[in-house]
Amino acid sequence: MRVQMNEQNKNGFVKYHLPCPLCSSSDAVSVNADNSAYCFSCQEYIRDYNLEQEPTIVNREHEKKDFVGQSDFAEIIDRNIKAETCKKFGVTVKIDSVGNITNHYYPYHDKQGAKIGTKTRFTKLKEFSIQGNTKHSGLFGEHLFSKNKYCIITEGELDCLSAYQMFKTDKYETPVVSIKNGITSAVKDVKNSLDWLEQFDNVIVNFDNDEQGKEGALKVAELFSPGKCKIMHLPEEYKDASDCLSKNKIQAYVKAFWEAKIFAPDGIINANSLFDEITKPTIKSFVQYPFExxxxxxxxxxxxxxxxxxxxxxxxxxxxxxxxxxxxxxxxxxxxxxxxxxxxxxxxxxxxxxxxxxxxxxxxxxxxxxxxxxxxxxxxxxxxxxxxxxxxxxxxxxxxxxxxxxxxxxxxxxxxxxxxxxxxxxxxxxxxxxxxxxxxxxxxxxxxxxxxxxxxxxxxxxxxxxxxxxxxxxxxxxxxxxxxxxxxxxxxxxxxxxxxxxxxxxxxxxxxxxxxxxxxxxxxxxxxxxxxxxxxxxxxxxxxxxx
Known part of the structure; x- marks a missing residue:
């Protein structure tokens, strides 16, 4: 049985990220102490949810809804992101009865451009769930662009939309993509799309302006051929591209883009520090030939x-x-x-x-x-x-x-x-x-x-x-x-x-x-x-x- 969720139920969650028996989400259900539950994907209340076992997904085709299909292209007002930008990337939103955006839907595509998954962002909880499978997808937005002079890589989908919009003109657009699963997967995600990224003359890495983002940018930059990659450094008061756009600091972002320096790994040393390395035994090889x-x-x-x-x-x-x-x-x-x-x-x-x-x-x-x-x-x-x-x-x-x-x-x-x-x-x-x-x-x-x-x-x-x-x-x-x-x-x-x-x-x-x-x-x-x-x-x- 399903009823509307009330605020008391929402605040009493004791278990999170469980599958929903009413829609295809694998991790959008949160359970209350009284065994009632709420799905943040289909936004339905479940009166009796078993806490002790993983639920069996009920075959209720007549009750299932295409939640992404019910979403619309619309302006993301709190981020200053235009509807036309969302439409470019296929990003839709769900709006509740009072006009608030509750969900963002970010589509992911395989290397041939076919849609294979959707990441849902729940705006109130700032949590995510994934429908479909993004394992074999490219970077977010990768299917939209081909060889160009520049390509920007951001840490998240909202940053991707923001950076694209800040550089978009009537005559020119700069390719912008995002890693898929946060900074911890940055190297893996970029490796998976490295062949595609190498076609650009310049790859600009613009991750979040925190220690994790800066460290991740350095690791990603090392993957590219020499002279290919640049790292953007935003002013300290701005967290990321989305922060710049929402505060209407487009000039600050563009300035940081043009001031980005070509990545060069540390490599110049003073030879007087080499004695310990010199005195180590010489390694013959990693492997021998099969011929003695x-x-x-x-x-x-x-x-x-x-x-x-x-x-x-x-x-x-x-x-x-x-x-x-x-x-x-x-x-x-x-x-x-x-x-x-x-x-x-x-x-x-x-x-x-x-x-x-x-x-x-x-x-x-x-x-x-x-x-x-x-x-x-x-x-x-x-x-x-x-x-x-x-x-x-x-x-x-x-x-x-x-x-x-x-x-x-x-x-x-x-x-x-x-x-x-x-x-x-x-x-x-x-x-x-x-x-x-x-x-x-x-x-x-x-x-x-x-x-x-x-x-x-x-x-x-x-x-x-x-x-x-x-x-x-x-x-x-x-x-x-x-x-x-x-x-x-x-x-x-x-x-x-x-x-x-x-x-x-x-x-x-x-x-x-x-x-x-x-x-x-x-x-x-x-x-x-x-x-x-x-x-x-x-x-x-x-x-x-x-x-």
Whole structure:
């Protein structure tokens, strides 16, 4: 039974944030000591609510109401927010019988622009509830804007509406979005939309003017590429954008916007403070290569290093990379990002599963049950730690760099593999291979330093004079494609050599690994010999004397 709520009932709540049996709200009910309750979503009183158990949602389709549907676009008077601003963002309000706004409804949309959830703000209690699911939504307002010179990020929906209105003119609008769930989720929310935010020339962070807001702004600013992000600092007397608009201090807000400085993390130090760090033992690596002799020269794989693997065409570069990726999956709990530009994610997945299975799963005469395939899947790409670039569409330098940054910062990948860089260069419109290689390698080098990832890049070699690489010719830095940028910008360059035309099957299936450059230890020269097993599809390290 339902009756109207009275003030005595409202003031006697003993339990809060329970689901409502009359509407779809999951947390809008507050319960009184006498077991009566009130829903702040549908604004109905429930005479008998069981305090001891979670209520069963009653199927009362004839009693349910579309509360958002009954709301209207209207001016939010106490915030000076115009109805047209609310309409832009799809924000509606509910007004009671005496003309007071009781609820705000903020819509949330997925990356394709479809509405998937609504956040309700109860104005009297300053509490919120959510209908639908905002987990997979973008930032509030994200679906409304595309690439522009500026984008402002605020801490709340009202701040978003206020900032947008203060900058809106008849000819121009500044994109403004808000994080979804308060300052504690700021980093997570921005990471989820980082790829979208990076398209703007300038991202301005304007969180609340308190300690939590200032600290959150710094953490968010660190996610962006250098020079991209600015932090707004409002005068101390104003809490946020909404406060500025409600007090009609638009000029103060606009002035703070234009005075926002490019974020630069602390990084200049006096070298006399480094002794303790210098005397700490040198860490060999986060993870070793799967090949012992290669580790003796390189000391493994380290963060903030760019390693280039190179060989002639068709000599097994991708298989070597699969062995390394599989080893990282099995040896660490870290995320790894793969941009395998010569094959689909399905082929890459089967290749990694084949290494786990010690079988060539892509061959038509290899038959495994679905359960067996699931076992190998779960142990490799099904771990949830492997992220792949499905490269349908553009392989432009900007596109690749954007994906790499998202893998590193948005998905926390510690290792990134690009196979191969030459295909990126071939996709560029200007047709200058040397210039394109310089650009992509410079930007990848910058990303490595910016994000701290360990990046492994595959590159092709120029054909040498005389004997070709497919006949076992030795690799050298001078044979790297394009300019000298690959050799100069890489920390380590590793050449792979194989005489693929030799009459001896053991020689024909054995790859020699040669370290051409090694900035870490200075050690170079031939090291490992890797023999391909046709039965298992695996590369096994062998001694030179074995063949």
């Amino acid at each position: 002799e290669l580790n003796k020269i390189t000391y493994g794989i380290r963060p903030s290093e760019l390693v280039t693997f190179t060989a002639g065409s068709g000599l097994g570069k991708t298989q070597v990379m699969r062995e390394i990726v599989h080893h990282i999956i099995k040896s660490t709990q870290d995320n790894i990002g793969l941009l395998m530009l010569e094959e689909t994610p399905v082929i890459t997945s089967k290749g990694l599963m084949s290494i786990e299975a010690n079988q060539r799963l892509h061959l038509p005469d290899v038959h495994l049950s679905k359960e067996e395939m699931k076992t190998y899947f779960d142990k490799t790409v099904g771990t949830g730690r492997v992220f792949m670039f499905d490269h349908f569409g553009s392989n432009s330098i900007d596109n690749i760099v954007s994906r790499v940054r998202f893998l590193a910062k948005g998905l926390d990948c510690k290792y990134i593999v690009i196979d191969h860089v030459s295909i990126i260069v071939s996709d560029q419109s200007h047709g200058d291979e040397r210039r394109a290689l310089d650009e992509i390698m410079t930007r990848l080098r910058t990303l490595v330093q910016e994000t701290g990832v360990a990046m492994m890049v595959v590159s092709h070699l120029r054909r040498p004079d005389g004997k070709g690489h497919e006949e076992g010719a030795a690799t050298s830095l001078s044979q790297l494609r394009g300019s000298a940028s690959i050799g100069q910008l890489s920390d380590i360059v590793i050449g792979l050599e194989r005489d693929a035309q030799n009459d001896d099957p053991e020689i024909r299936s054995t790859t020699r690994v040669r370290v051409l450059k090694n900035r870490f230890s200075g050690l170079t020269g031939p090291c490992s010999n890797l023999r391909y097993n046709n039965d298992t599809g695996r590369l096994v390290e062998v001694q030179a004397s074995d063949f």
